[in-house]
Amino acid sequence: MIGVLSVWCVLIFWNTSLHATNLPDFTPLVEQYGPAVVNISTSSRKTEENSEHGGGGRSLPELPEDSPFNEFFRRFFDEQPEGGFMEELPSTSLGSGFIISADGYVVTNNHVIEESGEIIVRLNDRREFVAQLIGADKRSDLALLKVEATDLPTVKLGSSSALKVGEWVLAIGSPFGFEYSVTAGIVSAKGRSLPKDTYVPFIQTDVAINPGNSGGPLFNMAGEVVGVNSQIYSRTGGFMGLSFAIPVDMMIHIVEQLKANGKVTRGWLGVLIQDVTRELAESFAMDKPQGALVAQVLPNSPAEAAGFQVGDIILKFNGKTIERSAELPPLVGMSELDKPAVAEVLRGSEVLNIDVIVSELPPEEEVRSAARGQGSSTTSNRMGVSVMALTPEQRKELNIAEDGVLVQKVERGPAQEAGIRDNDVIVMLDGKRVKDVKHFSELVSGLEAGRTVPVLINRRGNPSFLALKIPK
Structure with a gap:
């Protein structure tokens, strides 16, 4: 019995050792490229609000007043004190970055250096440099710095397009100010779209990242930087x-x-887009959900000039297939300006190629303004919705020049199931513009029972397609 147990223990030890030898060894990578990773601190004059009782509902860890971690916790806990008085205090931000050229160019996140005064770049050999901000881009959250030095250690840049889901990756940075910390994990997904980050197809990982890692490099096993x-x-x-x-x-x-x-x-391009859901795919007679559905064509945009229409589904852009709507903005954003591009579009049952001249993205405020820029009544028991004509004041407020009917009340029925709400404006039904209340009634009565049809609504200035199932 003892002999059998001994053999079993040996087998377990051998099996564990075998698996351990298959795990990646990150030490050569860290030794070679770790010196090119930098710590970034900034100082600025920031207005703070003090009050007798402090916080806005969330408590911060009790740290010394001069601790560099205080600013991180304020940002992460989104502390917004109420009451009190205003005073101007110096603030410090800690983040990470990496050197991409021996003559001193450093990459980091925009939010690390945003609204900063002096920017200090610290190497792991304890050298410190005051950095110059070359430029920053808020939409991609990237910033480029320059320090006056030569023969600096540098990273090696790789290719994120060659990165595979499941691949080992490693991060070096300064979480919570603990400089040159190393964490590892795998690539969880690629091409992730996050709210308010339309133009970045993020790499998702399970690498432990915390405040202070921002701006630091993500390495693959070849020692190449594949992400920030x-x-x-x-x-x-x-x-x-x-x-x-x-x-x-x-x-x-x-x-x-x-x-x-x-x-x-x-x-x-000048279009507002949304994903094609399974129900919408059915309503457009598509085999499967794919592409970017055009919910609005902005006035005076390249899309309007090229002849894009509401209800078009963009399947390809410059030869690259669009599976989800989030894939389109980065492709358009990185296109050459004032050069022709080709979009493959599904319009009705026909697939078209539309030539469009891509122009420069205007300021965000102008895009929002253009998107916003664009009475009898009746009840449809078939849809479970009451609609009325839009008054001139309502059209002006909603920036709807023509067409469309205002939803007065949604009752239990197909409209409610589709997601239509009170005060929505129904602009298009089954591919046809809704001219007025009478026309809406005619369109509803002509819908084939059992079909799922697309309906375009405008909700507080935001256009969106919904899938409407017509009851049998």
Whole structure:
């Protein structure tokens, strides 16, 4: 019995050792490229609000007043005190970055240096430099710095397009100010779209990232930088297994523009788009959900000039297939300006190729303004919705020049199931513009029972397609 147990223990030890030898060894990578990773601190004059009782509902850890971690916790806990008085205090931000050229160009996140005064770059050999801001891009959250030095250690840039899901990756940075910390994990997904980050197809990983890692490099096993660590998803303020990095292919494109011009220009099509759901795919007679559904064509845009229409589904752009709507903005953004591009579009049952001249993306405020820029009544028991004509005041308020009917009340029925709400404006039904209340009634009565049809609504200035199932 003892002999059998001994053999069993030997087998377990041998099996464990075998698996251990198959795990990656990160030490050569860290030794070679770790010196090119830098710590970044900034100082600025920031207005703070003090009050007798402090916080706005969330408590901060009790740290010394001069602790560099205080600023991180304020940002992560989104502390917004109420009451009290205003005073101006110096603030410090800690982040990471990496050197991409021996003559001193450094990449980091825009949010690390945003609204900063002096920017200090610290190497792991304890040298410190005051950095010059060459340029920053808020939309991609990237910034390019320059320090006056030579023969600096540098990283090697790789390709994020060659990165595979499941591949080992490693991050070096300064989480919570603990400089040159190393964490590892795998690539969880590619091409992730996050709210308010339309132009970045993020790399998702399970590498432990925390405040202070921002701007640091994400390496593959070949020691190549494949991403810039930027964000985490967290309900606690700390790491929860979801971290996101900006792809290095995009970073290279941004850095080249920042180095040359100090700013970034992007291509613009001028359409508001949404995903094609399974129900919408059925309503458009598609075999499967794919592409970017055009919910609005903005006035005076390249899309309007090229002849794009509401209800078009963009299947390809410059030969690249669009599976999800989030894939289109980065492709358009990185297109050459004032050069022709080709979009493959599904319109009705016909597939068209539309030539469009991509122009420069205007300021965000102008895009929002253009998107916003664009009575009898009746009840449809078939849809469970009451609609009325729009008054001139309502049209002016909603910036709807013509067409469309205002939803007065949604009752239980197909309209409610589709997601239509009170005060929505129904602009298009089954591919046809709704001219007025009478025309709406005619369109509804003509819908074939059992079909699923697309309906375009305008909700507080935001257009969106919904799938409406017509009852039998």
